Amino acid sequence: MVIPNDTPWSGLEAGKVDTRRVSASARWSWFWAVMPRADAALVLQLSELPDPVPDLPRLKNLEIRFQTLPGGPILYIRLKDQSQIELFEALCRDVMNAGEIAGSEREALERAVGRTFRWHHLLRGGKSETLTEEEQKGLVGEIEVLKLLMQHMTPAAALTAWTGPSGAPKDFELARGCIEVKARRSGAQPYVRISNEHQLADVTGKALWMAVLAVDRVHFPHGKTLAEIVADVSEAIKKSEPAVLFDWELHLADCGYDSAHDYSGWRWIVAEPAFYEVTDHFPRVVSPLVEGVSAVTYSISLHSCTPYQLTWKGVRTALFDEDNDE
Incomplete structure (x- = not known):
């Protein structure tokens, strides 16, 4: 040619x-x-x-x-x-x-x-605009769970488990269980929004948890910007497993994050996540749906989830077969 x-x-x-x-x-x-x-x-x-x-x-x-x-x-x-x-x-x-x-x-x-x-x-069809406030909040929540996993597995393994950016039904998929992450304002109505019928659907042979994090916007000097949060994780990966830095970059790009964008106008604080075990009686829309119905969006009352709440220690024990006694 x-x-x-x-x-x-x-x-x-x-x-x-x-x-x-x-x-x-x-x-x-x-x-x-x-x-x-x-x-x-x-x-x-x-x-x-x-x-x-x-x-x-x-x-x-x-x-x-x-x-x-x-x-x-x-x-x-x-x-x-x-x-x-x-x-x-x-x-x-x-x-x-x-x-x-x-x-x-x-x-x-x-x-x-x-x-x-x-x-x-x-x-691949991604967007070039700065992430919206809601999108930043969601990414901050997922990064917080990623950081928890990185305390118990290598960065490479934790990034492999972070499947949400690639379009998978669950945000995190590990050998023993899956985690769906929901970020919300601490002062918001006590509900979480479920985007489709697949997010809380059972996965054969695996446990399923919903992680709910309070992610709040604050003013300087409190909190951190999304760029600062990303930089902290980048530095941790560089120290322990620098070969996977590019995999980290790819996950961020798939989320729509670009370090060239200006995120200085938003600062965030994150509370420890609350975990809920999604079992047979958990309040959710269960597949299969009625024929002809799909792409169902609904809200769950966190009050109704209280009987299913457990700590990160409980989730960690199930995921990594660790001793839960401290």
Whole structure:
């Protein structure tokens, strides 16, 4: 396929790997490239491969890989569908802009890969706007439960269990049980909203709990912004298991979170979650529904859930088979 003349790849020779440096004044070694099949690509030349090598996003029309060439290692992003070359150029320039801010090559690589994860979210149909107040509240609640799990399992395992961002019916799915998270204002009416009939549906062979957290908006200097909450978790992951930082970024992107957005106008405090065991007599809409009825939304009175309440210690014991005596 012929590369259009009005793109950065025009003039590069197809049939071999041909490159042109993006800018002599750039801090890092970025190259426009044409791959052997005349595919447009962006290349970041590296002095060494990162250790460990991070996970990379998987996109339908893009190939993103590390490769070691005679001249040294590279990261490349290759476009497989040339009809999308205009959008691909925008992606490449955004990735480079993110990387150029970095003060080290490793940070430039991290920022470049992190930005591709955000494009991964957008190209899957995600949104580019700042999360609404309600969406922030929900994400803060889920992160709080994630932090509890990370006290008893590795960050990688906890992130694997956090299935809500990918569209799964439950927010957290572990080997022994599932957790559905509900965030609400402490002063709100004592009800929680259930978005569909699947959120509290039984899962064969697993226990199910509903975690309810009071998440309240406060004024400076109290509480933390969503960005600060995310940064705290990022730092904890970096200290214990840095290889999964990109998986954390991907989960956040799937939630619609972008660190480039301004969240300084909202500050949050979070109370300890209350857990409720969802059993046969728990107040809920039970599947299967009447034929022709679906996408049911309803509210549950927390007062009616009181007989099913238990502590995090009880949930933790069931999930991890730990001794509940303290």
